[in-house]
Amino acid sequence: MVRKLVAAVSIAVLSAVLAAGPAFAAPGGIGPPTPETPSGEAISRLYWIVLGLCAIVFVLVETALIVFIVRFRHRRDTPEDAEGPQIHGNTRLEIIWTAIPAIILAALAIFTFTQIPAVQAQGVSDEERLTVRVEAHQFYWEYRYPSGAVTVNTLYLPVDEPVELRLTGMDVIHSWWVPSLTGKMDAIPGRINTLRFVPQATGDFEGVCAELCGVQHAFMPTTVTVLDRDEYESTLAAQQQPLALGQATWEGACATCHGLEGQGDVGPAIAGNGTLTNPEGLRDLLLTGQNTPQFDYYMPPVGRGWPQKQFDALSAYIESNEALSTAPATTTTGGGG
Numbered sequence: 001m002v003r004k005l006v007a008a009v010s011i012a013v014l015s016a017v018l019a020a021g022p023a024f025a026a027p028g029g030i031g032p033p034t035p036e037t038p039s040g041e042a043i044s045r046l047y048w049i050v051l052g053l054c055a056i057v058f059v060l061v062e063t064a065l066i067v068f069i070v071r072f073r074h075r076r077d078t079p080e081d082a083e084g085p086q087i088h089g090n091t092r093l094e095i096i097w098t099a100i101p102a103i104i105l106a107a108l109a110i111f112t113f114t115q116i117p118a119v120q121a122q123g124v125s126d127e128e129r130l131t132v133r134v135e136a137h138q139f140y141w142e143y144r145y146p147s148g149a150v151t152v153n154t155l156y157l158p159v160d161e162p163v164e165l166r167l168t169g170m171d172v173i174h175s176w177w178v179p180s181l182t183g184k185m186d187a188i189p190g191r192i193n194t195l196r197f198v199p200q201a202t203g204d205f206e207g208v209c210a211e212l213c214g215v216q217h218a219f220m221p222t223t224v225t226v227l228d229r230d231e232y233e234s235t236l237a238a239q240q241q242p243l244a245l246g247q248a249t250w251e252g253a254c255a256t257c258h259g260l261e262g263q264g265d266v267g268p269a270i271a272g273n274g275t276l277t278n279p280e281g282l283r284d285l286l287l288t289g290q291n292t293p294q295f296d297y298y299m300p301p302v303g304r305g306w307p308q309k310q311f312d313a314l315s316a317y318i319e320s321n322e323a324l325s326t327a328p329a330t331t332t333t334g335g336g337g
């Protein structure tokens with residue numbers, strides 16, 4: 001019996017280790033990436049404790065399963081129609097196997113609640129937080145700062161300062177997820193969701209859109225660039241220069257579907273298109289999008305919510321970029337949508 005038990009436990013542990021190998025070898029392993037905020041640390045802590053408890057339960061249950069399969073299997077010397085012992089309940093055993101999971105779940109719930117203040121970076125007054133509005137679009141992120149600054153796809157933050165993101169969706173539901181900073185949060189049209197955290201290290205932190213939002217969902221990344229206060233101010237100011245803002249807007253809002261050179265991708269080729277160089281017409285198109293039966297493609301209203309300076313910056317950038325503003329030299333028309 002003891003030998004069988006040892007064999008069963010060995011098989012269960014070996015299987016768990018074999019299964020864990022590829023999981024740990026995957027990019028980033030099976031755990032969250034290295035946390036760079038107290039919120040991320042709390043999420044990581046919670047993750048590893050839940051995983052550890054589940055792993056213990058998994059090994060115990062699988063061991064019992066293997067032991068019972070081996071021990072109570074059909075043997076050659078027992079007749080086919082032999083009946084097992086007739087058992088009518090075991091109150092003590094049933095109380096035990098109900099109480100133990102209940103205690104484990106209660107402990108997990110209590111521990112989870114103790115981590116919430118850390119995850120939400122509580123304990124800071126609203127005035128102390130830098131509040132950035134995050135507007136999720138098909139298929140880019142627009143960041144609006146209290147100073148009126150705007151950035152596209154890259155969020156600039158000062159290190160060691162509490163931040164509050166106020167997320168909303170401008171067309172469909174998206175989800176903002178930069179796992180080394182904090183948990184993910186949906187950006188939903190018509191409502192504001194908040195995310196609070198304190199970045200503790202400078203550097204670039206990568207994130208993605210984590211809610212299927214349309215054809216270019218997989219190409220909707222974001223970067224959070226955390227800088228020292230001075231560098232943050234100067235970089236953000238530099239990004240407000242019309243050509244810089246225009247370029248970021250072109251690359252985020254236009255190129256994701258139309259290609260970096262306007263050569264066409266999931267959206268039609270638009271390099272040299274008359275609307276591109278007509279600021280008024282371009283603004284109208286960006287605000288209303290394109291959703292008519294004559295065209296077999298749908299264009300989201302990507303300019304919804306932009307300040308006028310962003311339309312101006314985009315037009316200035318297109319004007320400055322010959323590949324975009326002049327019609328292609330070849331007589332062949334670019335591919336359609």
Ligand code: CUA
Nearest residue numbers: 174209213217
């Ligand atoms: Cu936006 Cu997926």
